[in-house]
Amino acid sequence: MASLGVNIDHIANVRQARRAVEPDPVSYALLAELGGADGITVHLREDRRHIQDRDVELLRQTVRSRLNLEMAATAEMEAIALHIRPDMVTLVPEKRQEVTTEGGLDVAGQQPALSALVGALQDAGIGVSLFVDAEASQLEACRATGARWVELHTGAYAEASWSLQPAELARLTEGSFIARSLGLRVNAGHGLTYQNVEPIAAIEGMEELNIGHTIVARALAVGLEEAVRQMKALIQNPRRDPLFGSRQL
Numbered sequence: 001m002a003s004l005g006v007n008i009d010h011i012a013n014v015r016q017a018r019r020a021v022e023p024d025p026v027s028y029a030l031l032a033e034l035g036g037a038d039g040i041t042v043h044l045r046e047d048r049r050h051i052q053d054r055d056v057e058l059l060r061q062t063v064r065s066r067l068n069l070e071m072a073a074t075a076e077m078e079a080i081a082l083h084i085r086p087d088m089v090t091l092v093p094e095k096r097q098e099v100t101t102e103g104g105l106d107v108a109g110q111q112p113a114l115s116a117l118v119g120a121l122q123d124a125g126i127g128v129s130l131f132v133d134a135e136a137s138q139l140e141a142c143r144a145t146g147a148r149w150v151e152l153h154t155g156a157y158a159e160a161s162w163s164l165q166p167a168e169l170a171r172l173t174e175g176s177f178i179a180r181s182l183g184l185r186v187n188a189g190h191g192l193t194y195q196n197v198e199p200i201a202a203i204e205g206m207e208e209l210n211i212g213h214t215i216v217a218r219a220l221a222v223g224l225e226e227a228v229r230q231m232k233a234l235i236q237n238p239r240r241d242p243l244f245g246s247r248q249l
């Protein structure tokens with residue numbers, strides 16, 4: 001059964017829209033945990049558009065589940081991670097102009113540098129996951145870096161038209177199989193919603209789903225604790241049938 005990492009970047013987005021002090025993502029992490037979050041995920045972007053350094057410092061002190069720090073593979077972020085020591089670092093690609101993450105990390109194209117970074121983080125006792133597209137060559141490169149986890153990028157699946165979604169689901173299912181055959185542990189995330197999450201949660205060996213935007217959106221209507229509870233109910237008992245149709249909770 002997959003666990004749920006709740007990404008709270010979009011709580012910080014609301015705060016940063018006014019450069020104000022509320023809503024504070026640190027308080028909302030607690031509500032997410034009360035709703036059943038198995039982990040809290042934040043993406044400390046180089047441009048600091050939402051999560052701030054102060055948030056990560058405080059979350060390290062207050063999160064009682066697991067703290068997953070998404071970050072670019074840069075020297076600045078490496079120093080922050082080694083200082084904060086989150087439970088997990090997920091290395092992600094980053095572009096200053098993007099609205100959100102646009103694809104997986106090109107691990108195959110920068111394997112020596114990533115291997116050194118993975119080694120430094122793991123030597124400090126931090127778990128490392130690589131956010132990648134479900135492609136055999138990328139997964140093999142992930143294995144070669146020494147990382148223990150991958151997070152399969154579900155963005156293409158989430159954006160696919162209804163008729164193309166089964167093919168994207170098959171690609172992710174095969175990616176999970178290949179990754180596990182290589183000895184990697186498998187997480188997934190990006191763009192997952194209450195409507196499309198179940199087939200991904202049902203993929204064999206799926207350990208954790210990191211989900212943010214849709215949960216924060218629903219929280220506006222029902223509160224964060226309840227929004228997390230509803231998502232967790234879906235991923236703990238997912239329908240395997242890839243023909244969607246929303247199951248209302």
Ligand SMILES: CC(=O)[C@@H](O)[C@H](O)COP(=O)(O)O
Pocket residue numbers: 007009010042043045070092099100101131189190212
């Ligand atoms: C790496 C990934 O999939 C993302 O969820 C990423 O954290 C999104 O960043 P934003 O929250 O800035 O859209």
Ligand SMILES: NCC(=O)COP(=O)(O)O
Pocket residue numbers: 007041151188189190191192210211212213214
């Ligand atoms: N890594 C994916 C993540 O943390 C959440 O992505 P999203 O649900 O906000 O698209």
